[in-house]
Each structure stands twice: as structure tokens, then as C-alpha cells.
Amino acid sequence: MSPPSEPDPKSISRGVSYIPFGIPGLDGNVRGIPTGSSVLLAGASDAGGDAFTYTSLATLMLAKHRPDLVPGHVARRSDAIPDSVTYVTLSHDREHVYSELDAVLDGYQFEALTEHMTVADFSQRFMELLPVPPALFDARRTDSDIEAPADDQPESAEPDDETFRDLLDDIAERITEDTDDIVVVDSLTDLDRAQDYGLSKGRIVAFLVGLREAVVNWGNVAFVKLDRRAGEVRRDDRIHGLLHGAVYFYSNDKGFETYRTMRVGSFGGALDTERQTVFESLVGPTGFRAKATKKIGPSNW
Template identity: 80%
Template sequence: MSRPSTAEAKSISEGVSYIPFGIPGLDGNVRGIPTGSTVLLAGAADAGGDAFTYTSLATLMLAKHDPDLVPGGIARRRDTIPESVTYITLSNDRDHVYSELDAVLDGYQFDTLTDNLTVADFSQRFMELLPVPPALFDARRSDSDVEEPAGDAPRSGTADDETFADLLNDISERITDADDDVVVVDSLTDLERARQFGLSQGRVTAFLIGLREAVVNWGNVAYVKLDRQASAVRADEQIHGLLHGAVYFYSNDKGFETYRTMRVGSFGGALDTERQTVFESQVGPTGFRTKATKKIGPSNW
């Protein structure tokens, strides 16, 4: 196998661009997400990961389609940002996703994001594979926009690993259709819970590896959400380091208030520094925002 020349290697390196995170207080302190990256968003359910996701998506779509409404530093990088977002949801239906967006975002953010957003709703498919009591399953809200299986799917928990594999194949095909978009997989939490009902760990890992490599080829960005304490994720050899980079969310109760912080993990060295920055985070009228507070050494987090 021939090795690239120094000039060729430099050309490849210079071809990597960076997409802003779309988060006030983070952009400007961190270079951005290298194109072709799959990013793990991990933290306890109340630590701010959802608000981060929605704010990031809204800001990126504003920068792309209405740049006068975002800071100039982000607007100037709009050429690196995809035109639209594809949001894959497994357990929350399409209506629920829109209601959560509306709860976090201001009106102009919500409007611009939803104008450029496709929600691929696999929640009905996912629920069909679980042993949900029939009365509750039949009472569940559904709409005409759910993703339908290619063939007949089992019902009421008759699934096994192969049937879950069919679901992952269909999700993968839907993601492939969105190869020019920012992609969100909501969520890895659901896939981990499905292991109780027949889905193997190997299937989940192979899906993530395939997603990681596809995104490299496409040159876009994918978010994978995981509701689990950040410290536990960092200690889990199955997931820690599997994707290109990670953003970790932390929450600590202090009296009657919850103190939230976030940290940006390694992106293959692209965003590494000798000491990591801790960002204090909060959710306000226009979504998630951060403030750099201190730097810590690698052994401290």
C-alpha cells in the first residue's frame, strides 16, 4: 500500500472543517465539531443534554437560514453547516419531540428549526417489539407520520435479536437517506433498554461503529443521545471512546437548586488541550447556554 506524500497528507488535513456547536458561551472557547464526526451526548436525564441538543440544532439552522439572528462568529461559518436536520426517535413520538422543542426554545428558534427538521418516528415500531400490555399499546397515541416496517413486524414482545436487527437496518437506511443532514439518534438509552427484550450488545455496538464510519464518509455530523450519568459512561469500555467525540453533562443538587456543568471530551485530539475546560450551564428563555469556569487536569474528571 502506497503512502500519501506530505503534500497529499496536508491537503487531507486542510480539507477538514469545523461546524459550530451552536451554544452561546461554548463557541468561541472551543473550535467546533470536525466534519465527519459522530458525537455522544451523555449525562443524567436532568443534566441538560436535551436542552443542549435542541439549542444546538436551532442555532445551526438559524445560522444557515437566518444568520442575522445569531452571533457573527457562528454566522460566518454557515457554509460548513448542513441545510437541515433529521431527528431519529425511538420511544418518543413525533408530537412529543415537537412539544419538548417548544418548551426549551423561543418562538423564532422553534420556527426556524421545525421548518428545516424531519422527525423520523420509529416509536411505534420500537413499541411493537416490547411486551407492552395490549390495552396500553392500543391506547397509545400514534399518527400517520410514523416509520413503517418494510415487511410484517411481530407484535407484543415476540421479538428476538434478529427482529431488532431488522429495526436497526431500517433506521440505518433512514439515516442513509439523510447523508447531507445533521443527524440525531434519540436515543442510545432506548437501545440499551431493549437488551432486556432480546437485542444483543453486539448489534448495538455494530450499529454505532457503522454509523461512525458512514458519517466520516458523508462529512456531516451526527449526535447520539444517552441518558446515563457521565461518570458511568466514561467508565464503560463498551461506549467510552467508541465514537469520535463526546459532550458530558453533569448535575449536582445544592440545596434547592441544581448546579449543572458540561465538558467536551476528546475528538481524536482535534479539540484536546492539556487541561479540559469545565463549563457552567443553564437553560434560559432561548435555550441552553454555558460559561467557562475553570480548567482541570485529565485525572480530575
């Protein structure tokens, strides 16, 4: 019996769907995000990554549920957009996430996003693993919806790689509950800092590798946010290039103003041989938007 024939590679490629970034000025200049992709969003905390994330998510939810409120070229691609968002946070509690959304988005954007977004709040769990003074920990507000710790976790365990492993396992299990969603992990920054308290770099990389491969199988999209200067991230060989694609955010002070730019990194190597487009980043009443300004060679990143 002859072995089954291999599928035609071109037919596989043509079957890939792309969802828009949901960012005015970027969509139309860049093809979009292939479904089944994990995307690193990296830049200093003041470089615009938060506003980009919130605007992207809000626009995608509008395109899916209120297409009359987004540009036609975005609305026409709504079939590839997941119906909802799962937002995993270690950085802030749920109230803080909603407050930040409200500060960036207009009312109709905020409503569309929050109606179709679930916040998985692991912030309390994360704090339990750090040597936070008891008086300050006890003063923090609690919420019945905060993700609960594992039942067998020691109450006063010293943080180490194994205790952080339990947290990452629980985060992974929570993500797998909503495999049809856009997934956001807002807290690679906190995991990066947790290396000071026992979490190993290898454990972080393994988590990202697992998420990357799971997203391929699920066919959705995952955003992973990292608040660290883009140049530093690009020099970190264990993070740079690990996920399918990246968006890098830059900020430079010019007099009394901060000039912000962004660049879209490689998705599957396709952009590595091309001149990169630099986008000026602007944040206005309806969130983040981009404006193409110039092209640079790969060596100028």
C-alpha cells in the same frame, strides 16, 4: 510505472471544515465539530443534554438560513453547516418532540428549527418489540407518518436480537435517505434498555460503529444522545471513545437548586493531553448556554 503519490497530510488536515456547536459561551472556547464526526451527548436526564441538543440544532439552522439572528462568529461559519436536520426518535412520538422543543426554545428558534427538520418517528416500531400489555399498546395514539414495520415481520414475535436487528436496519436505511443533513439519534437510551428484552450489546455497538464510519464518508455531523450518568458512560469501555467526540453533562444538587456543568471530550485525541475546561450550564428563555468556569486535569474527570 511509479505508484501515485500520497496526498500531503497537512493539506488534508487544512481541508477539514468545522461547524460551531451553536451554544453561546461554548463557541469561541472550543474550535468546533469537524465535519464527518459523530458526537455522543451523554448525561443524566436532568443534566441538560436535551436543552443542549435543541439549542444547538436551532442555532445552526438559524446560522444557515437566518444568519442575521445569530452572533457573527457563528454566522461566518455557515458554509460548513448542513441545510437541514433529520431527527430519529425511539423515545417519543413526533408530537412529544415538538412539545419539548417548544418548551426550551424561543419562538424564532423553534420556527427556524422545525422548518428545516424532519422527525423520523420509530417510537411505535420500538414499542411493538416490547411486551407492552395489549390494552395499553392499543390505547396509544397512531399517526400515518410513523415509520412502518417491515412487511415480513411476525405480528406476535417474541423480542430477540434478530427482531431488533430488523429495526436497526430500518433506522440505518432511513438515515441514509438524508446524508447531507445533521443527523440526531435521540434514543441510544432506549436501545441500551432493550438489552432487557433480547437486544445484544454487540448489536448496539455495531450500529454505532457503522454510523460513525458512514458519517465520515458523508461529511456531515451526527449527534447520538444517551441518558445515563456521565461518569458511568466514561467507565463503559465499549461506548466511551467509540465515536469521534463527546459532550458530557453533569448535575449536582446544592440545597434547593441543581448545579449543572458540561465538558467537551476528545475529538480525535486532540484534547486528551490538555486540561479540560468545565462549563457551567444554564437554561434560559433562548435555550442552553455555557459559561467557562475552570480547568481540570484528565484524571479529575
